[in-house]
Amino acid sequence: MTFHNSSNALVGNTTFHDLVSGGNGQTYRVFVYRPPGEAPEHGWPILYMTDGNAVIGTAVDAMRAQANYPGGTNVSHGIIVSIGYPTDAAYDPLRRSWDLGPPPGKTYPPFFANTPEVRTGGAEAFLSFVEGQVKPLVEAELPVDPERQALFGHSFGGLFVLYALFTRPASFSTWLAASPSIYWEDCAINAFFAQFSANPATRQGARLHLSCGEYETDRLAPFHKGAADEAERIEKLKIARTDHYAFEMAERLHALPNRPIAVDVEIHPGENHMSLLPVAVNRAVQRAFAIRK
Incomplete structure (x- = not known):
């Protein structure tokens, strides 16, 4: 059997734009979902997302499915902007390592043979690109x-x-960090927490939602038990301690004077680090476009 008259499937009401950063000269692929109808009086709510190639389809469909039934879902229409790379793949591992890693960063061996070394530390430049060009x-x-x-x-x-919250706390009102790699480079993010705690100039009503999967805690996924790499995976879980660091971060933020940001932590049953992604994207849609808090 063959399909006839086939064409590429498109994400509804979504365009993409290849945009060159004025800071580093690199090209980014920016996906933009435009809601139907007229905007509310004060404009559309908007959700910005990293790893744009991997999340745009999920985010748009999650929002479209729910926003058509706002009374039952508490989700309104809004703009979605996801920032990725000019590739058909879900990720560009080399570039995202640089763009999303807080400074000063480090250099690591290549992901694959005959490819460049992996560098981290470009988060400030990427954040400047989002704030100064994309927005x-x-x-x-x-x-x-x-x-x-x-x-x-x-x-x-x-x-x-x-990193964005701690360095530019007034840039957004809702912050959504799924499976955040807080442990990375000996918890280097803590240096920026200290900067934030000295001047937590968040927006009024600011909220941070932290989350991870059940199998990012000390619980190994059932399908990994008895596998050849079981011991290695257990050791990695002990290092990442995603749930532990998330709860610890929430406690530290709650302890700040006048509680500059409301924080909650959610553990999603049955999910691992990667299977969490579509679940977390849906939760981001629900939080970003909530009609009632």
């Missing part, structure tokens, strides 16, 4: 509610969300 372009095209802007990231992206 102004979106806001020139679409009416955006300045008080309802959210940022989502997963894994290294979750670490980037924390």
Whole structure:
């Protein structure tokens, strides 16, 4: 059997734009979902996302499915902007390592033979690109509610969300860090927490949602038990301690004077580090576009 008259499937109401960073000269692929109909009086709420290639389809469909039934879902329509790379793959591992890793960063062996070394530490330049180029372009095209802007990231992206919160706390009002790699480079993110705690200038009503999967805790996924790499995986879980660091971060933020940001932590049953992604994307949609808090 053969299919006839086939064509590429497209994400509804979504375009992509290859944008060159004025800071590092690199090209990024920026996906933009435009809601149907007229914007609310104060503009559309907006959700910015890292790892744009991997998340845009899930985010748009999760929002479209729920926003059509707002009374039952508490989800409204809004703008989704996901920032990725000019590739058909879900990820560009080399570039995301640099873009999402907090400075100063380090250098690591290549992911694959005959490829460049892996570098981290470019988060400040990437954040400047988002703030200085992506946001102004979106806001020139679409009416955006300045008080309802959210940022989502997963894994290294979750670490980037924390870096953005700690260095530019007024940039967004809703912060969504899924499986954040807080342990990375000996918890280097803590240096930026100290900067934030000295001047936690968040927006009024700011919220941070931290999450991870059940199998990112000290629990090994059932399908890994008895596998050849079981012991290795257990050791990696002990190092990452994703749930531990998330709860610890929440406690430290709650302990700050006047509670500059509300924080909650969610553990998703039955999910591992990668299977968490679509679940976390859906939760980001629900938080970013919530009609009632």
